[in-house]
Amino acid sequence: MTRLLVRLFLLLAVVAGLIGAALVWYAQRPLQWSGDAVEYTLRPGTALRQAARQIEAAGVPVDGRLLGLIGRVAVDGTRLQAGSYAFNSGVTPLELLGMMTRGDVSMREVRFIEGWTLKQIRTALAASPDLKQDAAALSDAELLAQLGSDATFVEGWFFPDTYLFAAGDSDLSILKRAHHAMRAQLEQAWAARAPDLPYASLQDALIMASIVEKETGAAADRDKVASVFVNRLRAGMPLQTDPTVIYGLGERFDGNLTRAHLQTDGPYNTYLRRGLPPTPIAAPGRASIEAALNPAPTRYYYFVARGDGSSVFSKTLAEHNSAVDRYQRRPARAARN
Template identity: 50%
Template sequence: MAVKKKPQNKGGFFRGLARFMLLLFGLACALGFWLYQYASTPLLQNTPQDFVVASGGVKKVADQLVKQGVIDQALPFLVLARISGKDKQLKAGSYNLTAAVSPWQLLEKLSNGDTTTLTFTLIEGANWRELRKSLNSNPHLRHDTALMSDAELLAELGVSAISPEGLFFPDTYHVDKGSSDLKLLARSHQRMQAKLDKAWAERSANVQLKTPYEALILASLVEKETGHAKDRALVAGVFVNRLRIGMRLQTDPAVIYGVGDSLDGRLRKVDLLTDTPYNTYTRSGLPPTPIAMVGDAALKAALNPAPTTALYFVAKGDGSSVFSNTLDEHNSAVRKYILNR
């Protein structure tokens, strides 16, 4: 005798499925309404407000925002970021809020990288000691290099040089607040290298310098010796003439650099007689490194010196110089412009 199967209650199954789908739809609507309300409601905060976002995932960013008081809770912001697809677009940097914003507006700001910037100027003629002091005292930079030795800093930059001196191009740079001083130095060094490469490629055919680094050293002497733009190429010409005949450069800025922080006011006779690697009165040839940061004009002058027979120059006191071919002419200019002041 065949056993009859009980008819399945298909109507009950579909009614249950409909209720479940209706519940899911209701939850989705509730979540959507909640997200809309959250996304469009201004955050309660004090403005203006500065805050920093470090690199990392969206959860790390949300936690940073909570810690800095930008948002109250990480989870709603995290959900909004992930549902909107902006969780992969958040950019590190320093930000500023001038008025209350909604979570959605905050997400837009972070995903667009609408960061605040600072301007940092590297000054022509300043030396590495001065630059490093300026970097370390800037409250808006992250001081990653503060505890590095010069050798460690150069290694981080991937530079093979005996000193950081002169390796950075003087200019005004715009960087994010809170960014690394190492990143700023890397930008400046890359620009200096590009400038030096270009100047070296365009050098005069009669320039007898052996390497771009020697050109950088000579340019730093020109930078420190000249107050008038029109004198740069002539000063470079004097230095080139002296190098060619083996005459010592006898340039005071190099001596001052070698004396360093121990210099007490003006150069004295004892300073000129005390031998250091930078004393161009006691040593022939170029100093071992540049003595300052150099600009475009000094680089161009060093590699395209003026054709001159002069071997001497003396400052007139107004920033310009008098150039002489002989020692007698030079001594006469010294008496006129230095001793009789």
């Protein structure tokens, strides 16, 4: 009987060794399929065995039972990280599990452009089929509350940048990241600002930066554009900037800014009202924030576009009128003739 037990034990050991060797071979065997990467989203709280079956059902040619067994033996299956993954042909079961243990998620991206309004940002978020639309139905006031912001307006408070996210993430999470990034950029620039600027708060600086963003055609002119508007604020002159009027018109603006528009009063008509408009008119980038808080030390009060993206700056109204005649009125008359 003892000899029989020994033989049985040896047989079981051999079988276990063969099974173990087969499992090791399978764990390191590349999984091959034709076509694109297979995408799989692991939801929080999903058990290893369930995840293995889901991966097989998603289109990865792997035996879900063996994948689950490898996960229990070779990796800590309790440490799988939720997220979206992209598995390419040639990945081994062990590599696949390693990706999920490390959290090597596949990322999407959404980009916010300098000078975009909140409406344009919302449109970009809504266009992504991989985002949960949690913020889409929120009013501006509700969005501010969700952001936990002490700002009095929401326009302009989202830093233009490229934001990476995993499929299934919330649009609100991206807006929160963009809001925190804008506050960080503003606070950093505010701490290093020029002395005696005519701003009472970060929000004033953000409003000015948004105007600089929309008014600057050439990057080299940015700090001089800022200086014009800062000099006007200091002198108590109206800012007289078209982009604020256009923003105030909203959907009524058809691409043609008329004299009637400039003569119609409204909170964003900086031809008729002195000081800053009530909110930003767009989301400024870092360069415009820097220019608003460190404008060039000039005595310029006017500027006019040359037509090539750059501007001509003037100290007096007479100089400005001469520049307008040279770069706008004469070319316009020549074009009509």
